[in-house]
Amino acid sequence: MSRTLKLAATGTAAGVLSGLLGIGGGTVIVPLLVLWLGYGERRATGTSLAAIVVIAAMATLLQGAYGNVDVSKGLIVGIPAMGGALLGTWIQQRIATDTISLLFALLMIGVAIDLVLT
Amino acid sequence: MIVAAVMGVAAGTVSGLLGVGGGILFVPALTLVLSLSQVKAEATSLLAIIPVALIGAARQHRYGNVSLRDGAVVGALSALGVAGGVALANALPQRALRLLFAAMMLFVATQFLRRFARARASKAADRPRPNADGSDASDLSDRADSSDTIAGHD
Numbered sequence: 001m002s003r004t005l006k007l008a009a010t011g012t013a014a015g016v017l018s019g020l021l022g023i024g025g026g027t028v029i030v031p032l033l034v035l036w037l038g039y040g041e042r043r044a045t046g047t048s049l050a051a052i053v054v055i056a057a058m059a060t061l062l063q064g065a066y067g068n069v070d071v072s073k074g075l076i077v078g079i080p081a082m083g084g085a086l087l088g089t090w091i092q093q094r095i096a097t098d099t100i101s102l103l104f105a106l107l108m109i110g111v112a113i114d115l116v117l118t
Numbered sequence: 119m120i121v122a123a124v125m126g127v128a129a130g131t132v133s134g135l136l137g138v139g140g141g142i143l144f145v146p147a148l149t150l151v152l153s154l155s156q157v158k159a160e161a162t163s164l165l166a167i168i169p170v171a172l173i174g175a176a177r178q179h180r181y182g183n184v185s186l187r188d189g190a191v192v193g194a195l196s197a198l199g200v201a202g203g204v205a206l207a208n209a210l211p212q213r214a215l216r217l218l219f220a221a222m223m224l225f226v227a228t229q230f231l232r233r234f235a236r237a238r239a240s241k242a243a244d245r246p247r248p249n250a251d252g253s254d255a256s257d258l259s260d261r262a263d264s265s266d267t268i269a270g271h272d
Contacts, residue, residue: 012196012198014192017199018199026136046178049137049171051192052138069165080123084134086130101234105234
């Protein structure tokens, strides 16, 4: 399968699953980029974030049209989170790539538990 | 409010560190602390994710870790896929899907743990030679990263 087809399949899978189960695209995009397209950890997570900007913007417009978006509460968590994103990317450049894999595995286990409990 | 902000910082840190949106922490912050319904919390977390992913992607771009073309392809098709997923959500049994997807996540977790174990084993096999910056010169996955940078660059 060509690289572009793999990327297209990755995007479609991430979108369908987030529409279906309400979980973000990153939990699908990062594993597919790493395990299927041979990306390194840092590049997979960076590229995933770029894709998420597009996905979240489109989905927010869609949900906003239904009146489900609470802008002020979104900003209460979203603005402090921007500081967190700076911290997270800063930390990521300073740890070994295998540690990123380990942390990602732990996140996957957390998401699995969350899926079973809710 | 302070608790919600702290959970926001935690969500952003996970997002920047692991390349996800951070919804796993935004949604509970919005339901448990800011008392939104589940539906509104999931929708509102999408809004919170925009600036977080934007600033994370911008930082990673400066570090040379973003393939913009690939990100655009994945993002555009995901946005289309979401509509399909929402349509399917009403037709398919949610509980079974969640359990199936949880099992897939656990499988992915084992793949990442194996990747971690392999990288550690090869580090132990080579004698570690610290670089000037203190990083480990024998890190194979770092090398995979840099070759990917060349192959994937626009």
